[in-house]
Structures are given as C-alpha cells and as structure tokens.
Amino acid sequence: MFPVKEADLHATEFYPGTQAVARAIALLKAFSDAQPEWTLNDLARATGLNKTTAFRLLSALEAEHLVMRNPLSGAYRLGVELIALGGVAMRSNPLRTVSRPTLVTLAEQSGEAATLEVLMDAHVLVLDEVAGDNPMGMTQDVGSRLPVHATATGKVLLAFSSEEQTEKLLAAPLQPLTERTVTEPEQLRRELARIRQEGFAVTQGELEPGFVAVAAPVIDRERQAAAAISVGGPSLRLTAERLPQIAAMVQMAARQISRQLGYWPG
Amino acid sequence: MFPVKEADLHATEFYPGTQAVARAIALLKAFSDAQPEWTLNDLARATGLNKTTAFRLLSALEAEHLVMRNPLSGAYRLGVELIALGGVAMRSNPLRTVSRPTLVTLAEQSGEAATLEVLMDAHVLVLDEVAGDNPMGMTQDVGSRLPVHATATGKVLLAFSSEEQTEKLLAAPLQPLTERTVTEPEQLRRELARIRQEGFAVTQGELEPGFVAVAAPVIDRERQAAAAISVGGPSLRLTAERLPQIAAMVQMAARQISRQLGYWPG
DNA sequence: TATTATAATTTCACATTATGAAATAACATC
DNA sequence: GATGTTATTTCATAATGTGAAATTATAATA
Structure with a gap:
C-alpha cells in the first residue's frame, strides 16, 4: 500500500507526506497525567525532534488551542480545543x-x-x-x-x-x-x-x-x-x-x- | 513576529512552515456533535482541501488513532486517541x-x-x-x-x-x-x-x-x-x-x- | 550590578517533504 | 452489464518544512 521501509515498521510508522503531522501528534502524545507540563527543550529531547522544529509545530498547535502555555513559565500544556475534540470523539463513539x-x-x-x-x-x-x-x-x-x-x-x-x-x-x-x-x-x-x-x-x-x-x-x-x-x-x-x-x-x-x-x- | 499576510488574518491564521499541521487540525475541527461522521469527498469540500491532500492527512491521523473509520462505509469519525488526549487535557487544566x-x-x-x-x-x-x-x-x-x-x-x-x-x-x-x-x-x-x-x-x-x-x-x-x-x-x-x-x-x-x-x- | 548559564525565539539557505492533477481501482445504483 | 460516484495510488514539481546557527530573553550566581 505504501512504500514503507521494513525498519520503520517497528519504530514509528511513517507514511510519505505526513512527517510534520506525525511529529505534531507525537508532541501531543508526550503529555500525560504523570507529566502534563513540558518545557520546550525537554519536549524536543523526549520526542527526538530538533528544538526549532518542535517550537514551530507547537506554535501551530498553540494557534489552534490544542496546546496552551503557562503564562508565567512559558511551559506547554494540552489546550482546551482537545477537551472539545475529546468530547465530540466520546459522544460520537x-x-x-x-x-x-x-x-x-x-x-x-x-x-x-x-x-x-x-x-x-x-x-x-x-x-x-x-x-x-x-x-x-x-x-x-x-x-x-x-x-x-x-x-x-x-x-x-x-x-x-x-x-x-x-x-x-x-x-x-x-x-x-x-x-x-x-x-x-x-x-x-x-x-x-x-x-x-x-x-x-x-x-x-x-x-x-x-x-x-x-x-x-x-x-x-x-x-x-x-x-x-x-x-x-x-x-x-x-x-x-x-x-x-x-x-x-x-x-x-x-x-x-x-x-x-x-x-x-x- | 511572523510575516503574516493581512488577508490571511481574517481567514485561517497561517504561520510559515505549518501548513500541513494547520490543515490536519482543520480536518479534526470539522467533526462536531451535529456532524460526527464525514465521507472523504464531503470533508475535503468542507475544508477546502484537495481530495488527495485530505486523504493523506487523514491517513496520518488514522495511523495515530486520532480518527477512525466506519468499517462498513469507510466514513471517518474522531478516534479514541482524542478521547485519551482530551482526558489528559481536562485533568491537567x-x-x-x-x-x-x-x-x-x-x-x-x-x-x-x-x-x-x-x-x-x-x-x-x-x-x-x-x-x-x-x-x-x-x-x-x-x-x-x-x-x-x-x-x-x-x-x-x-x-x-x-x-x-x-x-x-x-x-x-x-x-x-x-x-x-x-x-x-x-x-x-x-x-x-x-x-x-x-x-x-x-x-x-x-x-x-x-x-x-x-x-x-x-x-x-x-x-x-x-x-x-x-x-x-x-x-x-x-x-x-x-x-x-x-x-x-x-x-x-x-x-x-x-x-x-x-x-x-x- | 555584572557575569554566566540556560532556555526560548528568530533567521535563513537548502532539499526534503508535501502537494494536487490525473489515472486507476473499488463500490454502489440503476 | 453499464454508469455514476467515491476512494486510492502514482508521480513530477516546487513549495513547504527543516535544522544549524545567531539572537534574544530569562534565570542563576557571584
């Protein structure tokens, strides 16, 4: 179906033409109950992304309210839009x-x-x-x-x-x-x-x-x-x-x- | 801060280097309580995206379980990962x-x-x-x-x-x-x-x-x-x-x- | 208050990655 | 079996996303 390299199958699946989206989702998935707040550097390190790339992707997510920032520290959290999307996902399941x-x-x-x-x-x-x-x-x-x-x-x-x-x-x-x-x-x-x-x-x-x-x-x-x-x-x-x-x-x-x-x- | 064109400000804000992510999010936001299920064509039309582009982005979202498909009709719905992300977003708010x-x-x-x-x-x-x-x-x-x-x-x-x-x-x-x-x-x-x-x-x-x-x-x-x-x-x-x-x-x-x-x- | 260290932004040259027209395949519906 | 509709796949092209490096902001220490 897609020319997926063998090696990639076990790592993160990778479909051509979707790198940026896959990376943005990886950023979102890094947030958890155990660690709900991330600093840019830590998050970039944890996801293996270049700091600049992480920053750019997070800016896009922030503009759409999928992530929000702690106004004091600048640290990232998941945003209210995800609460809304989660609600729709739940009610339509x-x-x-x-x-x-x-x-x-x-x-x-x-x-x-x-x-x-x-x-x-x-x-x-x-x-x-x-x-x-x-x-x-x-x-x-x-x-x-x-x-x-x-x-x-x-x-x-x-x-x-x-x-x-x-x-x-x-x-x-x-x-x-x-x-x-x-x-x-x-x-x-x-x-x-x-x-x-x-x-x-x-x-x-x-x-x-x-x-x-x-x-x-x-x-x-x-x-x-x-x-x-x-x-x-x-x-x-x-x-x-x-x-x-x-x-x-x-x-x-x-x-x-x-x-x-x-x-x-x- | 960013070279954003005037005209774009009133439409969808657009930051350079984030087109794909912004488009993927636009796809997600199309789902609502009123219309929780979309066919590819309708969704592409509603978001103004090329059908191929919408398909590719949705495939990426599907691989990460942010959207799922109706096994019978092939129509798209929001996926369980969004329920999980919404939960984290809520509890960490x-x-x-x-x-x-x-x-x-x-x-x-x-x-x-x-x-x-x-x-x-x-x-x-x-x-x-x-x-x-x-x-x-x-x-x-x-x-x-x-x-x-x-x-x-x-x-x-x-x-x-x-x-x-x-x-x-x-x-x-x-x-x-x-x-x-x-x-x-x-x-x-x-x-x-x-x-x-x-x-x-x-x-x-x-x-x-x-x-x-x-x-x-x-x-x-x-x-x-x-x-x-x-x-x-x-x-x-x-x-x-x-x-x-x-x-x-x-x-x-x-x-x-x-x-x-x-x-x-x- | 200066000095240093750390983290967050911005810039920019480059090519990898996303794009969309067109072709093909898979379904329905008649 | 023909016809219309929708979903996938292919592929040439360049626009978009990338990351190293420079800059700025912020915190920590002397």
Missing part, C-alpha cells in the same frame, strides 16, 4: 452509544460503578463510566489510561486478543502498582488461560488497594474483543461470595452488547 | 483544578448542578460539571460546546470581555434554540449592560425549555474574565424567589476562585 443503556442497567442491578474500556497499546482506555448507588469517584476516570495487567478489563482484553499481542505486552516488565499486582509473566499467562475458560476476569487490589472489579469481553462482528465492560467497587461491598453473581451480571451485559454489535455465537 | 473544590461546595450548597465554562469563539466550552442533590443529566456535558448567547455563562463572559469581541459575535445572526432565546442584538446589548452592573447573568428557558441557570465571571490575574461558573436546574426548583439567593452563592464562589487565580479587586 459508536461503541459507547451502543453500550450505554446496558451499562446503566448493569450499574443499577449491581449497585456499583460500571465501565466500558478498550485496548490502547499497553493500556486500557476508559470510554464510559456509570456510577452505582454509592457514588464514589464520579466520572473522573473517563478518558483515563490504566495499565492492562492490573485491570480486570485489561486482562480480559488480553485473554481474548491475539497471542502475538499478548506476548508483546508480556515482553515488557510489568510494573507493580500495589503489593498484589501480578508482575510475573508466567503467572499472568496462567490467569489469562483461566479467563478464556471462564469468560470473565477479576482484579482484587491489583490496581489500587481495596478496589475489586469484574470484567467480561464485548465481541464484535469480526469475532474480535472490541471492548470490555466491568463492575467495580470497594472490597468491603464486592465480597468473595458476591463475585459469582456479579460476574454473571457482567457477562450477560457483555453478551447483550456483543449481540447488538452483530456478533452471533456458535 | 489549571483552571479546572483550582475551581473544582469550590464547584463541589457550590453544588452542595445549592443542591443543583454547578459548571465551569470558558469562551471558545462563539461558544462556551464546559470544562467541568458537578451534579447536585438531584442528579439529572450526569456529567454528559463536559467537553460540550454551547452557544454563547443562549447560556448564562456565555452572556457573563461576553459582558466582561472586550467590546470588539462582543460586537464580532453580535454581527453574526443569533440562532434561536427555544422560543425564549434572545436573538435581537439590541436586546442582548441591554442585557449585557445589566449583567455588568449586577455581576451575574441568568437564562430562563433560552437554551432548552424549563432549564434555568445563573452564572458569574471568574477573573484572573490580568483582570480578564477567564471563565464563568454557573448553577443550573429545572425551573420548577430554580424559582424566581430563589434566584437572588442562588446568584449570591454563585457570585461568592466565583470571587473565591478569582482570588485563587491571583485576582485582587480594587
């Missing part, structure tokens, strides 16, 4: 639109927060969240990225994705987030096998202490795990004896969404 | 961080939904929303754009911005959203004068029937209206007799945030 009613029902049934998440590299992205009876964190998490190996949704998505992708993720070291986070690749492999068998995944204090979640996969028309939904809450409420019941609810909701996406089992 | 505690208190005090909004062209962008006692719409609105002339926040921001900007907005026809929407420039000018006097704005069914909101301006260190906060709810609860009390709360909260931004009156 077909997966989210289809899933929402089921997610609302699931949150009511379980009384806990229900979420919809998709795979993005080594993270899951929270596409939607519906609070349960006991509103705790609110929808603070929509648009957040969470590590695959420490979330129920991540493990489910991994379990039902290609072996190639699984191994790619297991190749990188698994960061511990709590003392219960699974960081042994072999242990995770065993767990993924069990998830494939049983059709759902559980995390108990692996992402943050005292937080329990149960997830099941959403399968699309092409028989791919397009997303995962979960129910999560404090371990005090989501006790061991309640888990089977919750798991059944989540699985049923996931199947319902899958069916709406055109998936037909068998 | 200084205005939002500073305002949140006050907004939470305001929602508790009033029992109604409280919002934080900023001006973006002819719209206000919802940066944050905290539900009141009676949760209705949930935080569906964060990242949404609403017309300036039909919102309390919009009117407040207009009232406290430059005359130049006000006149620019009044020059364009004001779309009616309900039968109560103010569409007469002269009427709006009088209202803005009253808002400057009293320090707060009200909308009663001008955005949607039965919805009432009260807003006050947040002033920053440079004595500019950087944002507006509001309290809103159904007209059945936000009755005429409650409004003065609500307005006082909103104004006090706005002053508190302004002070935290470094604004010192007098």
Whole structure:
C-alpha cells in the first residue's frame, strides 16, 4: 500500500507526506497525567525532534488551542480545543452509544460503578463510566489510561486478543502498582488461560488497594474483543461470595452488547 | 513576529512552515456533535482541501488513532486517541483544578448542578460539571460546546470581555434554540449592560425549555474574565424567589476562585 | 550590578517533504 | 452489464518544512 521501509515498521510508522503531522501528534502524545507540563527543550529531547522544529509545530498547535502555555513559565500544556475534540470523539463513539443503556442497567442491578474500556497499546482506555448507588469517584476516570495487567478489563482484553499481542505486552516488565499486582509473566499467562475458560476476569487490589472489579469481553462482528465492560467497587461491598453473581451480571451485559454489535455465537 | 499576510488574518491564521499541521487540525475541527461522521469527498469540500491532500492527512491521523473509520462505509469519525488526549487535557487544566473544590461546595450548597465554562469563539466550552442533590443529566456535558448567547455563562463572559469581541459575535445572526432565546442584538446589548452592573447573568428557558441557570465571571490575574461558573436546574426548583439567593452563592464562589487565580479587586 | 548559564525565539539557505492533477481501482445504483 | 460516484495510488514539481546557527530573553550566581 505504501512504500514503507521494513525498519520503520517497528519504530514509528511513517507514511510519505505526513512527517510534520506525525511529529505534531507525537508532541501531543508526550503529555500525560504523570507529566502534563513540558518545557520546550525537554519536549524536543523526549520526542527526538530538533528544538526549532518542535517550537514551530507547537506554535501551530498553540494557534489552534490544542496546546496552551503557562503564562508565567512559558511551559506547554494540552489546550482546551482537545477537551472539545475529546468530547465530540466520546459522544460520537459508536461503541459507547451502543453500550450505554446496558451499562446503566448493569450499574443499577449491581449497585456499583460500571465501565466500558478498550485496548490502547499497553493500556486500557476508559470510554464510559456509570456510577452505582454509592457514588464514589464520579466520572473522573473517563478518558483515563490504566495499565492492562492490573485491570480486570485489561486482562480480559488480553485473554481474548491475539497471542502475538499478548506476548508483546508480556515482553515488557510489568510494573507493580500495589503489593498484589501480578508482575510475573508466567503467572499472568496462567490467569489469562483461566479467563478464556471462564469468560470473565477479576482484579482484587491489583490496581489500587481495596478496589475489586469484574470484567467480561464485548465481541464484535469480526469475532474480535472490541471492548470490555466491568463492575467495580470497594472490597468491603464486592465480597468473595458476591463475585459469582456479579460476574454473571457482567457477562450477560457483555453478551447483550456483543449481540447488538452483530456478533452471533456458535 | 511572523510575516503574516493581512488577508490571511481574517481567514485561517497561517504561520510559515505549518501548513500541513494547520490543515490536519482543520480536518479534526470539522467533526462536531451535529456532524460526527464525514465521507472523504464531503470533508475535503468542507475544508477546502484537495481530495488527495485530505486523504493523506487523514491517513496520518488514522495511523495515530486520532480518527477512525466506519468499517462498513469507510466514513471517518474522531478516534479514541482524542478521547485519551482530551482526558489528559481536562485533568491537567489549571483552571479546572483550582475551581473544582469550590464547584463541589457550590453544588452542595445549592443542591443543583454547578459548571465551569470558558469562551471558545462563539461558544462556551464546559470544562467541568458537578451534579447536585438531584442528579439529572450526569456529567454528559463536559467537553460540550454551547452557544454563547443562549447560556448564562456565555452572556457573563461576553459582558466582561472586550467590546470588539462582543460586537464580532453580535454581527453574526443569533440562532434561536427555544422560543425564549434572545436573538435581537439590541436586546442582548441591554442585557449585557445589566449583567455588568449586577455581576451575574441568568437564562430562563433560552437554551432548552424549563432549564434555568445563573452564572458569574471568574477573573484572573490580568483582570480578564477567564471563565464563568454557573448553577443550573429545572425551573420548577430554580424559582424566581430563589434566584437572588442562588446568584449570591454563585457570585461568592466565583470571587473565591478569582482570588485563587491571583485576582485582587480594587 | 555584572557575569554566566540556560532556555526560548528568530533567521535563513537548502532539499526534503508535501502537494494536487490525473489515472486507476473499488463500490454502489440503476 | 453499464454508469455514476467515491476512494486510492502514482508521480513530477516546487513549495513547504527543516535544522544549524545567531539572537534574544530569562534565570542563576557571584
């Protein structure tokens, strides 16, 4: 399709005639919750761009409000236009639109927060969240990225994705987030096998202490795990004896969404 | 600062060496709640780009997941990466961080939904929303754009911005959203004068029937209206007799945030 | 207050990269 | 099977994006 050099495939993909745009996007992607503010020099260094080039691209992004600057320090942050674009992206996301009613029902049934998440590299992205009876964190998490190996949704998505992708993720070291986070690749492999068998995944204090979640996969028309939904809450409420019941609810909701996406089992 | 041609200033600003990036952003900005899906031809026509150019830029955006395609029709939509970037932009927004505690208190005090909004062209962008006692719409609105002339926040921001900007907005026809929407420039000018006097704005069914909101301006260190906060709810609860009390709360909260931004009156 | 170091802008010559007309391929629709 | 419509690909051309170097602004130190 495009004359892409072999070597480039593993680095950043590169399509002819799109260097500047690809670089501008790389700049945007450098911003994260962990590092939301960058100085020009640092950002240029981090992205491997020439300082002048980074400056020029950032100026273009700033003019369109995709980035803004700290008026005192001159440091760069993501701008309000991205909040607006993110809102449009979210509200027009077909997966989210289809899933929402089921997610609302699931949150009511379980009384806990229900979420919809998709795979993005080594993270899951929270596409939607519906609070349960006991509103705790609110929808603070929509648009957040969470590590695959420490979330129920991540493990489910991994379990039902290609072996190639699984191994790619297991190749990188698994960061511990709590003392219960699974960081042994072999242990995770065993767990993924069990998830494939049983059709759902559980995390108990692996992402943050005292937080329990149960997830099941959403399968699309092409028989791919397009997303995962979960129910999560404090371990005090989501006790061991309640888990089977919750798991059944989540699985049923996931199947319902899958069916709406055109998936037909068998 | 840059050799920008006079004529270009009123069209799309154009900085040398950033054409491709500016064009890619123009493509992204074409997507909206009203038209979230575009066919290549239509999008190229709407943005005034050559079809090939639009295709190439969109391919770059697609490779980075800023846009995605409808697998059946091939039509373009905004992609999940924008949801992630929007999330980072939102959570790292200084205005939002500073305002949140006050907004939470305001929602508790009033029992109604409280919002934080900023001006973006002819719209206000919802940066944050905290539900009141009676949760209705949930935080569906964060990242949404609403017309300036039909919102309390919009009117407040207009009232406290430059005359130049006000006149620019009044020059364009004001779309009616309900039968109560103010569409007469002269009427709006009088209202803005009253808002400057009293320090707060009200909308009663001008955005949607039965919805009432009260807003006050947040002033920053440079004595500019950087944002507006509001309290809103159904007209059945936000009755005429409650409004003065609500307005006082909103104004006090706005002053508190302004002070935290470094604004010192007098 | 001078001196030095560091980071942010601007300039500019150069060629790599983006451009768009035209051709081709892939779909729908009749 | 023909016809119109939309999506890709090709490719010659030069306009656009590039980055080294110079300049300016800002902070840190003596």
